[in-house]
Amino acid sequence: MGWYNKRLAKSIWVFHVSASPCNNCDIEILDLLTPKYDVERLGIKLVGSVRHADVLLVSGVINQKVAPMVKKIYEQAPKPIFVMGVGTCPSGGCCFNDSYNIVENREDVIPFDIYVPGCPPKPEAMIAGAAKLMEVLNG
Amino acid sequence: MKLSENMNQVPVGPFHPLLEEAEYFNLTVEGETVVDIDLDIGWMHRGHEFISEQKTFTQSIFLVERICGICSTSHPLACVHAIEDVDNIEIPERAAYIRTLVGELERIHSHLLWLGLAGHFIGYDTLWMWAWKYREPVLQMFEIISGNRNHYGVMRVGGVSRDIDLDRVKELHKILDTVDAKIKMIAAAAPDDPVLKSRLVGVGVLTNQDAIDMCAVGPTSRASGVPWDVRKDEPTDAYGLVDFDVIVLQNGDVWDKLVVRLLETLESTKICRQCLDKLKTVKGPILNNVKEISAGEGIGRYEAPRGEVFHYVRTDGSNRAIRHKIRAPSYVNIPTYSASCKGIPIADALITLAAVDPCYCCTERALRVKGEDPDAIDFVKLSREKTERIRREIHGH
Structure with a gap:
């Protein structure tokens, strides 16, 4: 799929999935x-619409209620699709690891390709993350 | 609600292009008119109250900051008010001014954010880009004060964690002047805008009586003529020492909510300027050293950008709360949908839903266990039994 990825990297369209975040990554x-x-x-x-997306921006620790929906969204997305975890929550769970309502393994719900840590990450960091993804796609 | 022949249901969400957060609305429509609204929340529930009861007081301030990214001063501030209320801890004057400054800057950024999103919701993206462009300097001010654009980590029990030195105060003054000029420009231009007026005037009216009956708080109630503002009625921190007005309008439609927020933003810049002036002259410590918190209970309240936020903390003399109860403003504002959304065209429904500036991350403090029939549970009875149990635990009879 190298030829496809190269074309995709020219203009990535993103869809925003808020999987129980604190809103902060979303406004960023x-x-x-x-x-x-x-x-x-x-x-x-x-x-x-997720049908138009090349990259999913997932923010938040994924909780029990939203997890099936996030899974569904990933299944509905046209492949190949790349998943970017925005913020500390997808990468490390932030301060919610003791919670009773979050899924045990976020990678089981949706396979992340790239993480942008930070609480919240600065917009510059997100752009850097996107640039790295483009670099990988270009091979 | 039972559907008649010419009624339809329109689901919105949980992932909808206009909604930032995952939430689900079920609108029942007859033709184009909304006749009923139902909503399903819980998509954001992370169990803050439970986690907070396992953390120390200082840790739980960082935790409640992450309830919501837009109210990341209001929740910690209400939380420290609650903990300070247990032992009647006083804070230094300089700390009070820093707290008020950060709180009011947050109000400016939150109201401008709402204004932009309101423009986005009615398909008027120019307003969105404008409002968010002029919101950026406020985030820059936060970066100067705290080092982060959104989660500030400034509040502590007994004061604040960071001081603002004189050079920075001068720099903040300069940025505030530019922000003020731009907000004045928007506040002058937006009310004359024919697009905004034709979409918002008379839409989603919440009458004064409904606002009182449904206990609406914040700009939602103040746009309906209820002059209720915690900053004025029970001044904490430096609010008793600064001069500002409470904005109250009477019509209760989306337009009045927009104007209330715009005018409040101007009041906030006024408060910020007074605080910055005082920070040049008022010297002293910024943090009282609090060794321990005794057993007892405390309540803390603060006027968040969306309304009154309420924290209750019960302690047993250890370094953590044994009960931490949070009530966010959106939790009481969201039921006003049932009054304001009924009878309006479906095209106006989304802006009416957005008009209370709902924050579902703040709201979702309750969770129903899967598998139980919701109709079979009497939540009021459960709540009363719990209150009675706690009362007995505290008073012993």
């Missing part, structure tokens, strides 16, 4: 679209 993701960071100049666009 929206911040990416606004004039200061304006990621549309890099070809990155937030889309309304």
Whole structure:
């Protein structure tokens, strides 16, 4: 799929999946679209449907209730799809590891390809993460 | 609700392009008119109260900060108020000004964020880009104060964790001036905008009586003529020492909620300026050393951007709370949908849902165990029994 990935890297369309976050990564993701960071100049666009997406931005520790929905969204996405975990929650669980309501293994719900840690990560860090993903796709 | 022949159900969510958070609405429509609304929450429940009871007081401040990314001053502030209330701990004057400054900056950023999203919800992205562009300097101010754009980690029991030195105060003053000018420009331009007016005036009206009956708080109630503001009614921190007005409007539609928030943002810049002026002259410590918290209970409240946030803490003399109860403002504002959404066209429903500035991350403190029939459980009875049990534990009779 090398030829496909190279074309995909030119303009990645992202879909935002909020899997029980604290909202903060989500507003930073929206911040990416606004004039200061304006990621549309890099070809990155937030889309309304998972069917149009190339990358899923997943934020939050995935809780028991939202986990089946997140799984469903991943299944509905056209393949190949890449999953970016935004924030400390997907990568380390932040301060919620003692909770009774979060899934034990987030990788079982949705296979992450790249993590951007930070609570919340700065928009610059998210752009750096996207750039790294593009680098990998370009081979 | 039983559906008649010409009624339909329109599901919105849990993942919908307009919704930032995962939540599920079920709108019952007759033709184009919304006749009933049902919502399902719990997609964000992470068990904060449970985790907080296992952490020390200082740790739980960081935890409650992560209830919601937009209220990340309000929750810690209400939490430290509650812990301080147990032993009537006083805080230094300088700390009070820093707390108020951070709280009001958060209000500016939250209201501008809502204004932008409201524009986005009615398909008016220009307003979104504008509002968020002028919100950026506020986040820059937070970065100067705390080192982070969103989670600040400033609050401590007995004061604040970080001081702001004179150079930074001057820099903050400069940025605040630019923010103030831009907000004044938006506040002057937005009310004259024919697009906004035609979409928002008279939409989703919450009457004064409904606002009182449903115990609405914050800008939602103040747009309906209920002059209830914790900052004014029970001033904590430096709110008793600064001069500001409570904005109250009467109509209760989405338009009035927008205007209340815009004018409140201007009041907040006024408070910030007074705090920065005081920080130049008021010197002293920023943190009282609190050795231990005795057994007892305490309540803490703060006027978050969305309304009154309430924390209850019960302690047993150890270094952690044995009960930590949180009530977020959206939890009481969300039931107003049943009054404001009925009878409006479905095209106006989403902006009406967004008008109370709902924060589902804050709201989702309760969880129903899977497998039980919700209709069979009498939640009011359970709640009363629990209150009675706690009362007996505390008072012993």
